[in-house]
Amino acid sequence: MRNVQTQAYLEFARARTGPLYRSACLLAGGDTHLAEDLVQETLGRMYLVWGRTSKLGNPAAYAQTVLVRAFLTHRRRRSSAERPIAEPPDLASAPGGDAALRITLLEALARLAPKDRVVLVLRYWEDRSIEETAAAMDTTPGAIRTRCVRALGRLRDELGGELADLIAH
Amino acid sequence: MPVEFEDELGDALHAVADTFQPDDPHALVGAGHLRGRRLRRRRTVTVVAGTAALAAVAVGGVLAGGLVQGGGRTGGVAAAPERPKPAQPGKAATPAVTGKQVARIFAGLLPPGEVTGLVGYGPKDRPVPDALASAVFDDGSGPGLVEIDLQRPANPVEDCPRPAPAGTWCSVTHVHGGTLALFKGYEYPDHRSDVKEWMATFVTSDDAQIQLSQWNAPEEKGAPVSRPTPPLTVAQMTAMVTSAKWKPVLAGLPSTDRPQGDKGGAPGGAKAPQAKADAAAGNG
Numbered sequence: 001m002r003n004v005q006t007q008a009y010l011e012f013a014r015a016r017t018g019p020l021y022r023s024a025c026l027l028a029g030g031d032t033h034l035a036e037d038l039v040q041e042t043l044g045r046m047y048l049v050w051g052r053t054s055k056l057g058n059p060a061a062y063a064q065t066v067l068v069r070a071f072l073t074h075r076r077r078r079s080s081a082e083r084p085i086a087e088p089p090d091l092a093s094a095p096g097g098d099a100a101l102r103i104t105l106l107e108a109l110a111r112l113a114p115k116d117r118v119v120l121v122l123r124y125w126e127d128r129s130i131e132e133t134a135a136a137m138d139t140t141p142g143a144i145r146t147r148c149v150r151a152l153g154r155l156r157d158e159l160g161g162e163l164a165d166l167i168a169h
Numbered sequence: 170m171p172v173e174f175e176d177e178l179g180d181a182l183h184a185v186a187d188t189f190q191p192d193d194p195h196a197l198v199g200a201g202h203l204r205g206r207r208l209r210r211r212r213t214v215t216v217v218a219g220t221a222a223l224a225a226v227a228v229g230g231v232l233a234g235g236l237v238q239g240g241g242r243t244g245g246v247a248a249a250p251e252r253p254k255p256a257q258p259g260k261a262a263t264p265a266v267t268g269k270q271v272a273r274i275f276a277g278l279l280p281p282g283e284v285t286g287l288v289g290y291g292p293k294d295r296p297v298p299d300a301l302a303s304a305v306f307d308d309g310s311g312p313g314l315v316e317i318d319l320q321r322p323a324n325p326v327e328d329c330p331r332p333a334p335a336g337t338w339c340s341v342t343h344v345h346g347g348t349l350a351l352f353k354g355y356e357y358p359d360h361r362s363d364v365k366e367w368m369a370t371f372v373t374s375d376d377a378q379i380q381l382s383q384w385n386a387p388e389e390k391g392a393p394v395s396r397p398t399p400p401l402t403v404a405q406m407t408a409m410v411t412s413a414k415w416k417p418v419l420a421g422l423p424s425t426d427r428p429q430g431d432k433g434g435a436p437g438g439a440k441a442p443q444a445k446a447d448a449a450a451g452n453g
């Protein structure tokens with residue numbers, strides 16, 4: 001990669017590392033080690049296509065899509081060695097955050113199927129449209145609508161009535 | 170589902186996400202950059218060699234009978250080389266290549282054997298410019314993952330690592346402006362596992378790239394070795410990446426302009442300084 005491109009790539013990476021990391025943490029259910037690995041993989045994949053991104057429209061959105069696919073690939077590979085996260089060590093350690101909300105929400109997310117988690121994160125954290133979410137997950141808008149309704153239902157069951165109370169506090 | 174819950178969820182996700190900050194963002198950027206360079210090395214262990222002329226005679230017929238010339242045979246006996254008629258560069262206004270199309274061609278080019286887990290992706294069904302397909306192929310001696318990736322422009326070209334890392338083999342042919350690079354190595358350069366990765370990369374005269382990778386395991390990483398070597402021979406890999414059947418796929422890839430001044434992927438063109446630096450660092 002030419003120097004000017006490398007500089008542009010590094011600038012992009014520096015600007016997007018924070019948002020990518022936050023998305024990755026939600027996808028990983030609070031597993032910050034996995035989140036770091038997913039961000040590294042995403043930035044690596046972006047390096048591969050850098051210089052060819054002009055026709056992709058929005059490199060930042062493309063990077064988020066790469067992140068989602070890296071996460072789903074990771075989950076497929078690790079599905080046979082799935083380990084439930086009962087008490088992730090990092091969940092309550094955020095400075096300035098609401099620890100109860102953080103623990104409750106991340107644990108509930110971690111108990112969802114990976115694709116359910118992805119749909120909810122894309123729709124309600126990244127504010128992606130149904131169509132954009134479908135494109136990111138290589139599926140149809142109809143399938144996303146169905147999965148989204150189910151995932152919301154499952155998450156609400158997991159949370160009970162806690163979410164509103166936790167946010168209110 | 171009450172709208173209130175969706176609103177609450179959005180608020181909660183934002184509140185929780187905002188509490189996450191990477192411990193060392195600079196280190197994360199550096200690690201991602203390094204991973205990208207490694208990935209690029211693996212994709213571009215392609216070669217421009219001054220000694221290619223003799224080898225070009227040996228495989229020139231395959232190329233001329235395949236993608237470059239547009240003949241029908243793949244992997245057969247060499248035909249007489251002719252001046253190539255390049256496929257139309259990817260000027261498609263809208264991406265036309267579907268994953269099904271790529272997967273069908275890919276499966277059709279595999280030799281006789283069992284094909285499982287066949288998948289394909291094209292720019293028509295996802296927002297990336299590449300087309301790719303993969304499957305687990307078993308010729309009777311055990312399953313091995315095989316993947317093919319088509320893109321335009323081609324990645325920058327690198328020399329074969331010299332000296333060749335232990336246990337690897339690298340070769341290049343250079344015919345009619347196109348480059349065929351073959352590489353046999355390991356998934357992990359430090360040989361911490363016995364998973365081997367063999368690659369064949371063909372860069373056409375109009376700067377498109379077809380790259381095939383295969384492993385002696387049903388997965389690239391994390392699966393035990395299932396056979397001594399990957400399933401396809403050099404001749405079979407060559408036939409697959411030079412097949413004329415890829416021409417409509419290459420013609421249907423979206424045009425992704427090479428950045429101004431970057432001649433990296435042009436066969437026989439100048440090598441990007443960074444690519445040479447990557448090559449010097451090892452063979453990924």
